[in-house]
Amino acid sequence: MPTLVITRVNPLDLQGNIAIGVSLPFNGLSGPFNSTYSTQEQTKSNLINLLLTNKGERIMNPEFGCDLKTILFEGITEDINEDIKNLIQTNVGLFIPNVEILDIIINNNPYYNNQNVISIIVKYKMKISQEADQVTVQFI
Numbered sequence: 001m002p003t004l005v006i007t008r009v010n011p012l013d014l015q016g017n018i019a020i021g022v023s024l025p026f027n028g029l030s031g032p033f034n035s036t037y038s039t040q041e042q043t044k045s046n047l048i049n050l051l052l053t054n055k056g057e058r059i060m061n062p063e064f065g066c067d068l069k070t071i072l073f074e075g076i077t078e079d080i081n082e083d084i085k086n087l088i089q090t091n092v093g094l095f096i097p098n099v100e101i102l103d104i105i106i107n108n109n110p111y112y113n114n115q116n117v118i119s120i121i122v123k124y125k126m127k128i129s130q131e132a133d134q135v136t137v138q139f140i
Helices: 039-052 068-072 080-095
Strands: 099-107 118-126 132-139
Touching: 039 080, 039 099, 039 118, 039 132, 068 080, 068 132, 080 099, 080 118
Parallel strands: none
Antiparallel strands: 099 118, 118 132
């Protein structure tokens, strides 16, 4: 007996060659911007944008951002990993509600490659399509 497989798709993904937004980083081949054509691509760019933005940096939306740069320059303490995870969870829930965070991995070894580098990996899935992906940001 055949089984029925139901796949949920965001209606924006059915529009074909209509751009949804712009991708990060800004280094377009035919201009300063590259367009995104799927909600998966745009969500990834939105997540990177959210993680790299401090509150008050975005015009007309001063509450947008995670404030990660601010917390990272306060100094590395025992509680910083939990503080970072809480900031990311809270702000992703507010500004990118179509994403479910699966895991947040923080590497804050101060001697990683002989540099003071903090690497944050956010593993997530789209709530509609259940597609999983991850983004990595590094603060040097």
